[in-house]
Amino acid sequence: MSTNSYTWVRRLAMGLLPLCLFVLMPFKGSAQCGTENTAFQSGEFLSYDLYFNWKFVWVKVGTASMSTVQSNYKGQKAFRSSLITRGNSQLDNVFVMRDTLLCYTDLELSPLYFRKGAREGERYYVDELWYSYPNSNCHLRMHRIDADGEVHWKDAEYKDCIYDMMSIFLRARNFDAATLKVGENIPMPISDARRLTNSWLKYTGKTTIKMKNSNEKYRCLVFSFIEREDGQNHELIRFYITDDKNHMPVRLDMFLSFGSAKAYLSGYKGLRNAMESKEK
Numbered sequence: 001m002s003t004n005s006y007t008w009v010r011r012l013a014m015g016l017l018p019l020c021l022f023v024l025m026p027f028k029g030s031a032q033c034g035t036e037n038t039a040f041q042s043g044e045f046l047s048y049d050l051y052f053n054w055k056f057v058w059v060k061v062g063t064a065s066m067s068t069v070q071s072n073y074k075g076q077k078a079f080r081s082s083l084i085t086r087g088n089s090q091l092d093n094v095f096v097m098r099d100t101l102l103c104y105t106d107l108e109l110s111p112l113y114f115r116k117g118a119r120e121g122e123r124y125y126v127d128e129l130w131y132s133y134p135n136s137n138c139h140l141r142m143h144r145i146d147a148d149g150e151v152h153w154k155d156a157e158y159k160d161c162i163y164d165m166m167s168i169f170l171r172a173r174n175f176d177a178a179t180l181k182v183g184e185n186i187p188m189p190i191s192d193a194r195r196l197t198n199s200w201l202k203y204t205g206k207t208t209i210k211m212k213n214s215n216e217k218y219r220c221l222v223f224s225f226i227e228r229e230d231g232q233n234h235e236l237i238r239f240y241i242t243d244d245k246n247h248m249p250v251r252l253d254m255f256l257s258f259g260s261a262k263a264y265l266s267g268y269k270g271l272r273n274a275m276e277s278k279e280k
Contacts, residue, residue: 034108
């Protein structure tokens with residue numbers, strides 16, 4: 001497998017993991033990391049088709065799905081959310097992709113636990129995070145099993161709230177879009193079992209988009225996920241989320257050094273609010 005092929009599939013997986021790393025309102029000063037949930041309910045299920053631009057042709061290479069249910073974590077009521085990405089048989093001939101993410105949050109959406117198990121090519125690795133909140137700080141217990149089987153444990157504590165790829169999705173869906181200004185940057189303190197990312201979101205305005213896999217159209221808010229690396233800013237992903245109370249991602253564009261990939265909403269059920277952004 002070529003380095004380029006590995007890179008695009010890995011970023012495709014990373015881009016879908018946060019299916020909506022779109023808006024984290026800045027949080028300072030204490031570790032009350034939750035918020036009132038008005039965007040989703042137990043029983044919601046979202047599905048996506050994944051495409052890659054191969055020699056100027058968009059080719060379907062897999063699917064992704066995300067589900068959220070009310071559950072229990074160490075004796076307290078919690079939301080349990082999972083995200084699964086799977087390459088199809090056509091992609092398997094080039095690169096095997098099997099990623100599964102899981103998170104628990106309390107009912108106010110404060111993170112409690114996160115796990116990612118990823119098979120990407122011949123590599124398999126696991127990331128885990130356990131959250132606690134001593135003295136109004138956010139403490140992370142981090143565990144990683146590398147592809148070579150080496151095990152790493154690490155602890156870190158922060159004055160600000162820290163999120164993972166899944167819990168930030170749940171919290172971010174409850175922002176007030178009316179308070180955002182075009183061009184505004186929103187810090188995104190996201191961690192895996194290795195490090196915090198130096199990244200943020202930029203709100204770029206509103207648009208209407210048509211799905212590739214259907215004739216459906218949605219009015220959307222648009223955000224760019226930007227990462228700073230080697231002294232330069234790079235737009236990695238562009239998100240299109242519904243301009244209604246669901247704030248559901250309907251399309252993601254991923255920008256790669258050798259091409260581009262996209263994810264399109266293919267189905268949904270169990271929404272909490274009416275799909276008011278869908279045009280008839």
